[in-house]
Amino acid sequence: MSIVLAYDFGTGGIKASLYQPDGACLASHAATYETHYPRPGWHEQDPTAWWDATVEATRLLLEEWGGAPESISAVGLSGHSLGVVPLDEKGNLLRQYALIWSDSRPDTQPAEFFGTISQEQWYLTTGNGFPAPLYTVFKIMWLRDNEPDVFRNIHRVLGSKDYINYRMTGVMATDCSYASGSGVWDLAGWRYSDDLIGCSGLDASIFPEAVASSDVIGALTAEAAEQLSLPQGVRIVAGGVDNSCMALGARAFRDGDAYNSMGSSSWIAVTGSKPLLDVNTRPYVFAHIVPGKFTSALGVFSTGTSFRWMRDQLCANFDAEAASAGCSAYEIMLDRAAQSPLGANGVMFLPHLAGGSSLEPSQNIRGAFVHLDLASTHADLCRAVIEGIAMAQANALAGLETLSPLSDEILAVGGGARSDLWMQIYADMYAKQMVRSQVGQQAAALGAAAAALVGTGQWADYSPIAAIHKIIDTKTPIPAHTAAYEKRLEIFRKLNICLSDIGDDIASLA
Numbered sequence: 310m311s312i313v314l315a316y317d318f319g320t321g322g323i324k325a326s327l328y329q330p331d332g333a334c335l336a337s338h339a340a341t342y343e344t345h346y347p348r349p350g351w352h353e354q355d356p357t358a359w360w361d362a363t364v365e366a367t368r369l370l371l372e373e374w375g376g377a378p379e380s381i382s383a384v385g386l387s388g389h390s391l392g393v394v395p396l397d398e399k400g401n402l403l404r405q406y407a408l409i410w411s412d413s414r415p416d417t418q419p420a421e422f423f424g425t426i427s428q429e430q431w432y433l434t435t436g437n438g439f440p441a442p443l444y445t446v447f448k449i450m451w452l453r454d455n456e457p458d459v460f461r462n463i464h465r466v467l468g469s470k471d472y473i474n475y476r477m478t479g480v481m482a483t484d485c486s487y488a489s490g491s492g493v494w495d496l497a498g499w500r501y502s503d504d505l506i507g508c509s510g511l512d513a514s515i516f517p518e519a520v521a522s523s524d525v526i527g528a529l530t531a532e533a534a535e536q537l538s539l540p541q542g543v544r545i546v547a548g549g550v551d552n553s554c555m556a557l558g559a560r561a562f563r564d565g566d567a568y569n570s571m572g573s574s575s576w577i578a579v580t581g582s583k584p585l586l587d588v589n590t591r592p593y594v595f596a597h598i599v600p601g602k603f604t605s606a607l608g609v610f611s612t613g614t615s616f617r618w619m620r621d622q623l624c625a626n627f628d629a630e631a632a633s634a635g636c637s638a639y640e641i642m643l644d645r646a647a648q649s650p651l652g653a654n655g656v657m658f659l660p661h662l663a664g665g666s667s668l669e670p671s672q673n674i675r676g677a678f679v680h681l682d683l684a685s686t687h688a689d690l691c692r693a694v695i696e697g698i699a700m701a702q703a704n705a706l707a708g709l710e711t712l713s714p715l716s717d718e719i720l721a722v723g724g725g726a727r728s729d730l731w732m733q734i735y736a737d738m739y740a741k742q743m744v745r746s747q748v749g750q751q752a753a754a755l756g757a758a759a760a761a762l763v764g765t766g767q768w769a770d771y772s773p774i775a776a777i778h779k780i781i782d783t784k785t786p787i788p789a790h791t792a793a794y795e796k797r798l799e800i801f802r803k804l805n806i807c808l809s810d811i812g813d814d815i816a817s818l819a
């Protein structure tokens with residue numbers, strides 16, 4: 310039996326999984342790496358740590374599985390978006406840390422770019438609905454202006470999963486879905502835009518060639534094979550950006566298919582033959598893994614990471630209790646949250662620890678607890694974080710539904726979908742049925758595996774994805790809860806406006 314190895318390369322770590330051609334996951338293992346925050350708005354990771362984590366996750370996976378590595382025929386990767394890994398002509402890293410998707414350091418560069426083209430025209434061409442500084446082209450321009458020694462030696466700038474592909478094959482390339490987050494991609498033309506690259510003043514050769522996600526870009530080198538304990542010559546497909554891999558793995562590959570991703574960041578996305586573009590709500594769009602399709606989404610940058618921040622900064626005392634109970638601190642937090650009533654006794658949380666998306670008036674908005682009281686408890690704070698994340702996602706849903714009709718049922722994937730409490734809060738907040746399948750947290754990995762299966766001819770197309778999902782659970786909205794949350798959502802939206810203004814004021818002091 311020929312199987313494929315899929316990597317889900319996220320903000321907090323990488324997960325390695327093995328898949329049979331029928332879509333069954335044989336085994337999965339993960340390894341983590343750190344994000345560094347040297348200054349406000351600067352979010353960096355060490356690419357060598359990515360590779361080390363890839364090696365570790367693969368080793369642990371193979372040990373757990375116990376099968377023959379010789380049966381692995383191909384590898385596919387899903388990777389977090391908008392990464393900037395500058396390499397010289399020999400493939401050496403030019404700086405220790407890569408700028409990751411949430412890094413927003415470009416300050417003067419967007420103004421320079423939009424002195425040549427309107428921001429509206431740029432958005433309608435690229436579908437890049439995040440705040441402009443997050444996109445690759447502006448980060449490269451920042452390197453040009455602030456780290457000239459680095460910029461002078463750049464041969465190519467790769468994205469996150471493209472760097473791992475390079476370490477595996479020695480080939481510097483990307484795929485169309487990842488390239489569509491470069492800031493210079495023409496969605497309609499399905500290619501880089503010479504005009505937009507011209508607006509940046511950069512050389513077009515900096516951007517790697519973009520191929521189809523299922524294209525085999527090379528084979529595992531002898532050096533990589535030895536480190537990964539895999540056979541030399543295993544084929545490596547280009548893979549895709551996490552948004553698009555997750556869309557495919559969440560069975561959203563036909564027009565109108567939608568899903569809700571609940572991970573480090575979270576979003577609601579719909580697939581279509583045309584990108585969903587609107588200059589007011591500004592959905593962000595990526596080319597799909599499926600040729601000719603697009604995934605259009607609205608979302609929140611810091612959801613799972615907000616919950617992790619809560620654990621690390623305010624719930625460290627839960628660690629001993631979790632160790633004694635044989636569970637994680639997250640489970641203790643969820644248990645505490647269930648002890649607080651709907652509305653968290655008046656406490657509200659705004660999950661903007663990584664800044665604002667297109668849903669907020671300003672990128673400078675930051676997170677906050679509001680209406681704290683001397684009687685507020687750990688339980689209230691835990692529930693407020695969960696409800697705040699759900700309210701931010703409800704805002705995204707409302708924006709998306711003004712542009713495209715969505716069904717009354719939404720498939721949830723990602724870590725947040727594991728919690729019954731969280732799923733019920735989402736159902737109540739959205740006034741929609743929330744469903745889970747056995748795919749769960751494996752959606753992005755399944756999408757990457759599908760690209761490998763198509764690329765090696767084991768699947769003719771992506772249609773087998775639909776039959777893989779088996780619905781295992783449904784949460785139905787409780788009308789009284791929905792009515793109560795609607796009132797709180799009105800307050801939440803007012804707070805978004807107020808905290809955006811305050812964020813701008815604080816930013817002006819720097």
